[in-house]
Amino acid sequence: MDASLPLSGVKVLLIDDSNTIRRSGEIFLSQAGCQVVLAEDGFDGLSKVVDTQPDIIFVDVMMPRLDGYQTCSLIKSHQQYKKIPVVMLTSKDTVFDRARGRLVGSDQYLIKPFNKKSLVDAVIRHTQQQQEKVHGK
Secondary structure, three states, rough: OOOOOOOOOOEEEOOOOOOOHHHHHHHHHHHOOOEEEOOOOOOHHHHHHHHHOEEEEEEEOOOOOOOOOHHHHHOOOOOOOOOOOOOEEOOOOOHHHHHHHHHHHOEEEEEOOOOHHHHHHHHHHHHHHHHHHHHOO
């Protein structure tokens, strides 16, 4: 692990049914030093939350079987995982979508296609907030 990378050691879970999005997210986040765990749908994502205890979760809104809202709601309703920041990934950016995201407890909305900076900034923003809560700053 390279400690000079801004996000060295941060564990990120990226849940998206698009292989392209998963691959680009993994590349961007790995380059910043993150340990990236990938999941291709909500069910896979939920089991990876339990297995890996990520520091932050990115979840696609539109997925088959279990969509991003349902996935986020399940994570946020669980005592052990509700403090993990969840960032919704979507190509639909309407007031309704944002409101629905807030209702299920999402911490942020990122519009696709995202770039490396927006992804890394979201991780920095939410993991530093977590650190401050933990260390009482």
